[in-house]
Amino acid sequence: MIVARPKSFEDIKRYVGNRKKVAIVGCGGCVTVRPVGGQKQVQELAALLRLWAKKEALTRGSQPLTIEEETILRQCEPEFINSLEGRFKDCEAIISLACGVGVQCLADKFPELEVFPGVDAVFMGATIEPGLYWERCVGCGNCIIGETGGLCPVSRCAKSLLNGPCGGSLGGHCEVSPETPCVWQLIYERMEQRGNLGALDRIMPIKDWSVRPGRLVLEHLRVEKKES
Amino acid sequence: MDEEKTAKPSAEVQETSRLKSGSNLERLLKEGKFVVTAELGPPRGAARETVERKANILRGYADAFNITDCQTSVVRMSSIASGVILLEMGLEPVIQMTCRDRNRIGLQSDLLGAAALGMKNLLCLTGDHPKFGDHPGAKPVFDLDSIQLLSVVKAMRDEKRLQSGTKIEVEPRFFLGAAENPFADPFAFRARRLAKKIEAGAEFIQTQIVYNVERFAQWMTAVRAMGLHKKAFILAGVTPLKSLGMARYMKNNVPGLEVPDEIIARMEKKKSKTEGIDICLEIIEKLRKIEGVAGIHIMAVEWEEVVPQLVERASLLPRPTPSISAVPTC
Numbered sequence: 001m002i003v004a005r006p007k008s009f010e011d012i013k014r015y016v017g018n019r020k021k022v023a024i025v026g027c028g029g030c031v032t033v034r035p036v037g038g039q040k041q042v043q044e045l046a047a048l049l050r051l052w053a054k055k056e057a058l059t060r061g062s063q064p065l066t067i068e069e070e071t072i073l074r075q076c077e078p079e080f081i082n083s084l085e086g087r088f089k090d091c092e093a094i095i096s097l098a099c100g101v102g103v104q105c106l107a108d109k110f111p112e113l114e115v116f117p118g119v120d121a122v123f124m125g126a127t128i129e130p131g132l133y134w135e136r137c138v139g140c141g142n143c144i145i146g147e148t149g150g151l152c153p154v155s156r157c158a159k160s161l162l163n164g165p166c167g168g169s170l171g172g173h174c175e176v177s178p179e180t181p182c183v184w185q186l187i188y189e190r191m192e193q194r195g196n197l198g199a200l201d202r203i204m205p206i207k208d209w210s211v212r213p214g215r216l217v218l219e220h221l222r223v224e225k226k227e228s
Numbered sequence: 229m230d231e232e233k234t235a236k237p238s239a240e241v242q243e244t245s246r247l248k249s250g251s252n253l254e255r256l257l258k259e260g261k262f263v264v265t266a267e268l269g270p271p272r273g274a275a276r277e278t279v280e281r282k283a284n285i286l287r288g289y290a291d292a293f294n295i296t297d298c299q300t301s302v303v304r305m306s307s308i309a310s311g312v313i314l315l316e317m318g319l320e321p322v323i324q325m326t327c328r329d330r331n332r333i334g335l336q337s338d339l340l341g342a343a344a345l346g347m348k349n350l351l352c353l354t355g356d357h358p359k360f361g362d363h364p365g366a367k368p369v370f371d372l373d374s375i376q377l378l379s380v381v382k383a384m385r386d387e388k389r390l391q392s393g394t395k396i397e398v399e400p401r402f403f404l405g406a407a408e409n410p411f412a413d414p415f416a417f418r419a420r421r422l423a424k425k426i427e428a429g430a431e432f433i434q435t436q437i438v439y440n441v442e443r444f445a446q447w448m449t450a451v452r453a454m455g456l457h458k459k460a461f462i463l464a465g466v467t468p469l470k471s472l473g474m475a476r477y478m479k480n481n482v483p484g485l486e487v488p489d490e491i492i493a494r495m496e497k498k499k500s501k502t503e504g505i506d507i508c509l510e511i512i513e514k515l516r517k518i519e520g521v522a523g524i525h526i527m528a529v530e531w532e533e534v535v536p537q538l539v540e541r542a543s544l545l546p547r548p549t550p551s552i553s554a555v556p557t558c
């Protein structure tokens with residue numbers, strides 16, 4: 001899932017500025033699971049902004065603030081985005097609490113409105129324990145984890161090293177942050193457990209990083225489309 | 229690479245007798261001389277005089293001079309540019325190239341330029357993470373890692389082709405080096421990783437600073453068991469301690485560096501520079517006796533002044549002149 005964290009309230013206030021009416025749009029996907037952009041967060045942010053607008057009435061030039069609240073199932077799907085057709089008519093801006101993918105879909109749907117990101121998408125990761133998420137993939141487009149024991153050095157090594165740990169791997173930790181496990185230590189241990197350390201002696205070839213901008217068309221869907 | 233190995237059983241012998249670059253460092257090592265290299269840190273600024281001043285202090289006390297490439301991710305004058313200053317002074321540089329700041333295009337381009345400017349020794353490094361430096365917000369590149377960089381430069385030199393496969397007319401003739409940290413984890417993987425670097429093209433190895441000689445010797449045992457000391461020249465890294473503060477800093481703040489308590493205790497007792505120099509001399513003495521150690525690399529960070537007396541007291545003077553001709557034969 002995509003893990004995101006809320007932007008600071010300072011940023012959000014700057015987005016709203018002296019505007020009279022804005023919309024806050026949540027997303028029922030990843031940002032609802034790691035709760036920073038679901039329905040509840042939309043309500044909370046709207047309440048906070050209303051309080052702020054009341055308090056700051058003078059500095060905002062006595063502008064009242066109206067907020068439209070909405071949460072759709074997924075902001076990255078045209079089907080759900082299209083359900084917003086005709087909405088936000090008199091809004092001056094939208095704050096999206098989805099990841100950058102959702103924000104862009106929303107901006108494409110409402111090109112005349114200013115659309116602001118209300119959260120920072122930080123990575124694709126897994127839930128390690130409730131409330132703790134860790135990056136697991138950067139979508140490099142050329143997956144190699146079949147050769148590294150099912151552990152990804154591209155996303156989990158600070159230098160994305162492909163040929164073993166750097167000289168800063170100590171006591172199982174990464175030199176960049178002692179709270180981060182050294183993924184190469186983990187790869188080494190897993191390979192040792194499997195009795196396959198020899199696999200790590202192979203020099204990993206230079207990686208093809210030419211994946212951006214990426215686009216994936218699922219061929220079987222395209223075929224079905226043609227046939228029908 | 230594998231094919232090459234099986235096809236030519238005597239490849240190892242040939243490898244070491246042939247000259248790749250004809251550099252002073254390469255010739256001395258291949259003649260079996262115990263070499264001394266010294267590190268020179270370029271200035272944070274455009275002062276040519278700083279490079280010249282440091283080079284003049286070191287002149288005559290080492291066989292080649294390593295110029296760091298923005299070490300610890302701090303912006304400094306470039307390694308290649310400083311190398312040109314050294315060449316103009318008649319000294320032999322070992323330039324360093326990290327994968328931190330350049331992608332494969334930048335790396336190859338700068339190295340072609342370095343070769344054209346007369347550089348012959350190249351140390352290929354992955355590089356420190358930008359987080360440790362003076363621009364922690366920099367985008368780390370790491371398009372290649374050090375092992376892949378070695379293989380790219382080796383192919384440029386030996387096969388006259390760029391990483392893309394494009395042929396080049398004139399190849400850069402570098403004597404290739406890599407670094408290894410015998411003290412990092414997983415310890416058992418360290419010699420194997422060295423083997424990968426050598427397979428990729430490293431002909432000389434500079435190690436992390438040695439304070440724990442016993443642990444270094446253990447690593448060397450693994451290195452010898454794999455025959456790696458016959459395939460590459462291993463230069464053990466040393467750094468004299470200037471003060472107790474520096475010893476503590478090295479122990480606690482430099483990732484992958486091991487300073488035994490015993491050394492800290494000695495520095496505590498005497499609290500002097502001379503004690504640091506004495507310790508360093510003892511370490512050099514022990515390192516010289518370890519089979520497979522082909523030389524030492526002195527990293528006297530911002531303390532170049534100490535190098536002359538260190539080399540002199542270690543009885544490593546005068547520095548030899550190579551007898552074989554400087555013309556590369558590969």
Ligand code: SF4
Nearest residue numbers: 137138140143144152
């Ligand atoms: S190698 Fe790592 S970053 Fe690339 S696709 Fe696989 S898991 Fe993702």
